Amino acid sequence: VVKQEGWERLYGGLTPSLVGTAASQGVYYYFYQIFRNKAETAALQSQKKGIGDGSVGMLSSLVVAALSGCVNVLLTNPIWVVVTRMQTHTKISKKDHSNRLATTAPEETALPVIEPLSYGTSHVIQEVYDEAGLLGFWKGVFPTLIMVSNPSIQFMLYETMLKKLKKRRALSKQGNNGVTALEIFLLGALAKLGATVVTYPLLVVKSRLQAKQITTGDKRHHYKGTLDAILKMIRYEGFTGFYKGMNTKIIQSVLAAAVLFMVKEELVKGVRLLLIKDGINTIKRKPL
Numbered sequence: 001v002v003k004q005e006g007w008e009r010l011y012g013g014l015t016p017s018l019v020g021t022a023a024s025q026g027v028y029y030y031f032y033q034i035f036r037n038k039a040e041t042a043a044l045q046s047q048k049k050g051i052g053d054g055s056v057g058m059l060s061s062l063v064v065a066a067l068s069g070c071v072n073v074l075l076t077n078p079i080w081v082v083v084t085r086m087q088t089h090t091k092i093s094k095k096d097h098s099n100r101l102a103t104t105a106p107e108e109t110a111l112p113v114i115e116p117l118s119y120g121t122s123h124v125i126q127e128v129y130d131e132a133g134l135l136g137f138w139k140g141v142f143p144t145l146i147m148v149s150n151p152s153i154q155f156m157l158y159e160t161m162l163k164k165l166k167k168r169r170a171l172s173k174q175g176n177n178g179v180t181a182l183e184i185f186l187l188g189a190l191a192k193l194g195a196t197v198v199t200y201p202l203l204v205v206k207s208r209l210q211a212k213q214i215t216t217g218d219k220r221h222h223y224k225g226t227l228d229a230i231l232k233m234i235r236y237e238g239f240t241g242f243y244k245g246m247n248t249k250i251i252q253s254v255l256a257a258a259v260l261f262m263v264k265e266e267l268v269k270g271v272r273l274l275l276i277k278d279g280i281n282t283i284k285r286k287p288l
Contacts, residue, residue, distance in 0.1 A: 020079035032068040065155035069148030078137035085124045150199040158191035188261030192254045201242035205229050
């Protein structure tokens with residue numbers, strides 16, 4: 001990409017990607033907190049009836065995370081359709097241009113490709129709408145919903161480890177169940193690592209299926225469906241094929257998740273302190 005298209009092509013679709021990342025994180029955490037509060041309320045009510053210990057269990061945490069992920073996918077999928085179009089546009093144009101060169105002058109195929117025409121966000125939105133109307137912005141929503149299992153597993157692992165850490169702290173001699181920012185960072189990293197290892201093969205299969213239309217030549221990379229892709233990958237690449245490129249994914253996603261968890265917990269802690277402080281000041285101002 002750098003050799004034939006330049007460094008700037010590595011940042012194709014950066015603007016909508018930034019918007020998508022911010023929107024996705026905001027929507028996910030917002031609805032996660034809403035569903036989490038409802039789950040905690042239900043757990044406390046169950047405790048009053050003599051069921052459970054009043055805390056949200058692993059299954060409830062999984063359901064909460066899954067619901068939050070589904071809402072996030074349904075609301076932000078249009079943004080990611082635009083991002084994907086912008087990131088793959090130059091690759092498709094480059095491939096077609098190279099094919100045309102190959103038919104006339106094979107020795108010149110290594111030369112840099114012709115700079116493609118401007119392909120901004122507005123062009124992509126218009127293109128998608130012209131092709132399939134409003135429904136075009138929700139292309140691929142069903143496979144994406146399957147990937148909701150990643151953050152679900154991530155939050156389940158995080159909440160479980162956090163609960164055990166707090167319980168261990170509470171039982172210690174100091175009796176302090178507080179958790180530091182560094183510990184939150186590490187717990188978030190471990191949770192995302194576990195979720196990535198479990199779901200990464202599904203992400204690879206999904207990517208292979210999406211790339212099927214632009215794959216030519218070798219029939220080993222032509223997939224009729226999910227099962228066909230899985231069987232061919234096992235046959236021709238072995239189980240290691242399901243984890244190609246995972247190192248880069250881990251560095252990117254684990255670090256991002258760890259920072260997000262740490263910032264989230266610190267923000268929640270800060271808001272609670274402000275609310276408590278405001279409540280105390282309000283009580284002091286009330287006349288006796």
